[in-house]
Structures are given as structure tokens and as C-alpha cells.
Amino acid sequence: MNPMAAAPQAGFGDALSPDNHGPLAGVKVLDLTTVIMGPYATQILGDYGADVIKVESPEGDVMRFPGPGRSAQMGHVFLNVNRNKRSIVLDLKTEAGRQACIDLARQADVLVYNIRPQAMKRLQLAYEDLHAVNPRIIYVGCFGFGQDGPYAARAAYDDLIQAMSGAADLVGRHQEGPPRLVPLNFCDRVSGLHVVQAVLAALFARERHGKGQSVDVPMFETMTAFALGEHLGGESFIPAEGAMGYSRILSTHRRPHATRDGFLVVLPYNNKQWEGFLQAAGRDDLKHDPRFATQQARAANVSAMYELIGQEVAKHSNEAWVERLKAVDVPWTLVNRLEDLQHDPHLQAVGLFQEADHPSEGRVRMTRVPSQWSETPPSIRRLAPQLGEHSAEILREAGYSDDQIQAVLRSGG
Secondary structure: OOHHHOOOOOOOOOOEOOOOOOOOOOOEEEEEOOOOHHHHHHHHHHHOOOEEEEEEOOOOOHHHOOOOEOOOOOEHHHHOOOOOEEEEEOOOOOHHHHHHHHHHHHOOOEEEEOOOHHHHHHOOOOHHHHHHHOOOOEEEEEEOOOOOOOOOOOOOOHHHHHHHOOHHHHHHHHOOOOOOOOOOOHHHHHHHHHHHHHHHHHHHHHHHHOOOEEEEEEHHHHHHHHHHHHHOHHHHOOOOOOOOOOHHHHOOOOOOEEOOOOEEEEOOOOHHHHHHHHHHHOOHHHOOOOOOOOHHHHHHOHHHHHHHHHHHHOOOOHHHHHHHHHHHOOOEEEOOOHHHHHHOHHHHHOOOEEEEEEOOOEEEEEEOOOOOOOOOOOOEOOOOOOOOOOHHHHHHHOOOOHHHHHHHHHOOO
């Protein structure tokens, strides 16, 4: 029996599941984040079973507004990074809102924030303040820069960090042009994954040692380390053994290659695959070419190798190349447009795309949790909330009376 079939997987069939068997079931997360980095991280924690309480200002998360959308405060980006959360409106600049946040933090396992640390200190919501009322709390900061450096107080967004971390420079170098931004919220999402890692590790440490702690996840340092894992290059050595950059990835010929009727990516990585590609291309005459005869030689001449692949790929159609490359077991793929993904036969077979009825937005589409678990599967239990949809419910759970709830709501949250 396939062990991955031992428990129902998140998102197969209709997206919503009434059950929560996730690995973080019972963990309460207080989410004081907006935009992408923090909400993406806390959505994953929610998918894993955590009870995520999204604390919003009376104006709401700014990502509620970019469209397309069916209503003014429920844009598509917001929908796709805020499922498995409940929303409460609290104006942290009022005493009632700040005190309610503290009361929620008393019962929380984790607090994640992307308000700048200087502002959290002014609000008296710094780690020291919340540790005093909940010594087991894990307090995770998602912001631009480590607090020991000269950029500590600067604002940070994905575009800025792409520019600062070398990502924009890498795209420009690859295209032999000026710096360009990756058309994804690349830094937000990579940094968000590091936030998830930090939360999970801190929860594990607390189980072992009984102590909460403060963890900072600065975007600039995170993305610089991410980029230089490959591109530190010769500067990995002291003294340097060459220039920075990984030559294979920076080759301007490393790209999808045009066939007669489309585009193809082919990657003959080892000696057997290289020989298979030459056979498929009808270029056995290059089998003993000293530039490509060994893995080391191809690495040294990687740009010439990619250029040669491009020249050969251009000679045949997509269909012809697929047939030839399958026959010699060389890694290949055709290029999907965004519009192709919903119709990809593999993604359809595994049920990646799911649908559900949103209480206010109608029928919506999303991707399920991509991982599969044999015992504690993540799940999608609720869709993105309306602004303040659960304010009264959350305050009541925190022990507030009806009169106290109304007082908080009258204060603007």
C-alpha cells in the first residue's frame, strides 16, 4: 500500500475540509503582518493546522485592494495568501486595541509581525513586553534589515530587496541588459518560507527546553544569503579563485530554446545524457569534441554547450523533439504559459487546482497544499476572511464580555 494514501490529502475534490488533522493543530498564531511575506508564511502555518488570527487595522491589509476581485476588499492576491485565518480589527494606536492585542498574545503560541521593530517598541508590543505576559511566546519579526546595521529602520518591499540583494543584477546580466526585476514577489515568498522554518524550529526548541524566544527574519540578509549560495563563486575562497557568479546559470544561452513551432528546455546533465542528446540531434560527429567530451569539459565550456543546444533545437518541431528525447532518456520539457498550467495533465491528475464557494466572493479557484502527508495532512478549512469578520468571536474566546467587546469595537478595534 502506498503510505501517502493512508490519510486523505489536503485539497483533493472540493477544497474545503471540515477536519483538522494537521501537524500544527492546537497551535495559536497571532498574525500582525500585511502584504505578502508575513501573510504567505502565516497561511502556510494555517494550512498546517494552526489557528491563525489575523490582526488588521481599521483600514485593513493593503493587499485587500489590488484586483481583479469581486468586491472592494477581497482582491485575488489577498485571497491567495490569507486562507485558513480569522480576521480581527484592532487599532493598536488606541489603548483598547493595544490591550486586546496583549490579551490575545497571552494565549498565543506564536506572534508574527512585520511592523517595524521601532514602532512595535513605541506601541509597547516589543518582545520584552509580551514575554512578560507570556514567557512561552515565540515572537517572530519579518522586516527588511537586521537591527544591528545602519539600514535597521528602513522600509523594505520585494522590489527594493530584489535590487539590493543582487537578484535584479543577475537577471540583467543574464539578459545582457540593465538590471531587471523577477516578475514574481520573489523575495517576499522566499523570505516567507524562512519565516515558516523559523517558527517550526522555535516551536520544536520550546518543546525541548520549555522557553519561547524572539526570532528576526530580515529580508536583505535572507535574500543575499540565498543568492550567494550559488553566486559567491570564486569569492568563496580567500584569496579569491575567480570572479563572483555561477557561470552555468549566468550563461546568456541558458534559456528555453526555440524549436520550429514552440520552445523547449533540454538539459543533458551527465555523460550518458549528453551522448543521448547528440544521438537525438544526429550530431554523433561531436561525441569526441574536446569542449564537450567530459562533464568537466562541458562545465568549462557551458555557454558554448548551451549555444550548440539552441542551434540544434531550432532544426525540429516540438513533437519531433519530444519523440527523440524520450527515446534516449534525456531530461526535457516544453514551456508552459501561465494559461497552460490549469490544463497540465500531471497537475490535473494530482488535483493541484481546487475550487470552493467563498461566503462573499462566490466560486473561487486556488492551489492546494502541494505536499502530501501520510499521517497529519494539512488542509484548507476556511477561505480568506472579510475585514474584521471574526472580531467578536475572537474577543469572546479571549474572555471578553459582550460589553467589553462592544467597547473595543467602538474604539475602532
